Amino acid sequence: MTAYSCLLRNVVMRMPFHFAHLSAGFIAVLVGYTSSAVIIFQAAAAAGASQAEISSWMWALGLGMGVTCIGFSLRFREPIITAWSTPGAALLVTALAGVPMSEAIGIFLFSSALILLCGVTGWFDRIMQLVPAGLAAAMLGGVLLTFGLNLFVSAQTQPWLVGVMLVTYLALRRRLPRYVIPLSLFAGLAVSAGLDLLHFEQFSWQMAAPVLMMPSFSITSLIGIGIPLFVVTMASQNVPGIAVLRAHGYHTKASPLISWTGVTGLLLAPFGGFAFNLAAISAAVCMGKEVDADPKQRYKAAVWAGVFYLLMGLFGATVVGLFAALPSELVMAIAGLALLGTIGSSLTVAMANEQERDASLLTFMITASGVALFGIGSAFWGLVIGGIVHWLNLRNSLTDSGKP
Incomplete structure (x- = not known):
């Protein structure tokens, strides 16, 4: 733990402090953990994990996400954030039932090896270069739309809480654009405290510790679970992840x-x-x-996200309890407010090119629908179908112009 603490301290001490960067990093982690941390617990329990082993899962995930967020963002000077595979975890909840923990570890190793192979060979990078910017932006808008809608859905149960946060955002977004999200969060916390919506009664601090779990390998498990885990992670997580970077003008190669x-x-x-x-x-x-008004400075928010991921890993056993203390409406509202600007800019880019408009619209609608086919999420299918329509439109336009 000493080396772990030193890494965390050195990263924080060397970073110029801007509260907007810190708050954005915190909200990013807040959104990630509250949306799917419980699924991780369920997946670990499906494999028969003990409490110590579940704590180790959270330790490993926090450490991995923290180190990669910090490393990528400092290396490329772009806001690159990593995450666990949420659809992969959902797959494991059912797929790992009855599977020994040793076989589960073997499955994880196999899937990660396939991901490494896909990156080293450059296959993924070449595929992503074929995705038009309008389709990538449409897919991003579709992915984020639910979060924007949840801002207003949450007002049904907590109108005062959401109303105060929305008014704070609208009043300050032009005067204090860098601080409007943290100030909206603080306003929400103040209202939550006033309405007695914060519940820390069951909260306690517990340090997580790694538990080494040796792998075993079963051909049946590797094919039946390992390959689907790889496919779901690549299609439902890495494809949207790269598309988000491209939609915001960041062009780091995907392969590394x-x-x-x-x-x-x-x-x-x-x-x-x-x-x-x-x-x-x-x-x-x-x-x-x-x-940050300067796109070149936004990587610092991703570094702060990495710092918070490291803290979450260090205290992995307490993470769910911490977020459970906050009202769900507050989490949905702050996520929606933080993403409003991105949703708007994504739709602007998606619909800017008239020749791509119908393909982008289909990509947006399919992605926003949340439909999942063969265990693969809607973002992948939105890009696939939108890409087919884009290719057909391009082919028809070439035919009409007399070109072969």
Whole structure:
């Protein structure tokens, strides 16, 4: 733990402090953990994990995401955020039932090795270069739309809480754009305290500790669970993750990012790190104008997200209890407010090119629908179908112009 604490202290001490960067990093982690941390617990329990092993899963995931967020963002000077595979965790909840923990670790190693192979060979990078900017922006808008809508859905149960946060945002977004999100969060916390919506009665601090779990390998498990875990992680997480970067004007090559998430998975799988990938929704929180007017400075928000991930890993056993103390309406509202600007800019880019408009619209609608086919999420299918329509439109336009 000493080396771990030194790494955390050195990163924080060397960073210029801007509260907007810190708050964006915190909100990104808040969104990521509150949306799916419980699924991780369920997946670990499905494999028969003990409390110590579940704590180790959270330790490994926090450590892996923290180190990669900090490393990527400092290396490339872009807001690159990693995450665990949420659809992968959902897959594991059912797939790991009855599977010994040793086989589960073998599955994680196998899937991470496939991710590494995909990055090293450059296959993923070449595929992403074929995705038009309008379609990538439409997919991003579709992914984030639910979060924007949840801002107003949450007002049904807590109108005063959401109303105060929305008024704070609208009143300050032009005067204090860099601080409007944290100030809206503080306003929400103040109202929550006044309405007695904060419940820390069951909260307690507990340090997490790694537990080494040795792998075993079963051909049936590797094919039946390992390959689906790889496909879901790549299609439902890494594709949107790269698309989010591209939609915001960041053009880091995908191959090294994918490769290093695979390496991270190989190193931390024996401790419960089942899959690491690029983030989409939480990453978008760190890429808007509210974070910093200068796009070149927004990487600092991703570094702060990495710091918070490290803290979450260090106190992995207490994470769910911390977020459970906050009202769900507050979490939904702050996520929606933080993403409003990104949703608007995504739709602007998606609909800017008239020739791409119908393909972008289909991509947006399919992605926003949340439909999942064959265990693969709607973001992938939105890009696939939108890409087909785009290709057909391009072919028809060439035919009409007399070109072969």
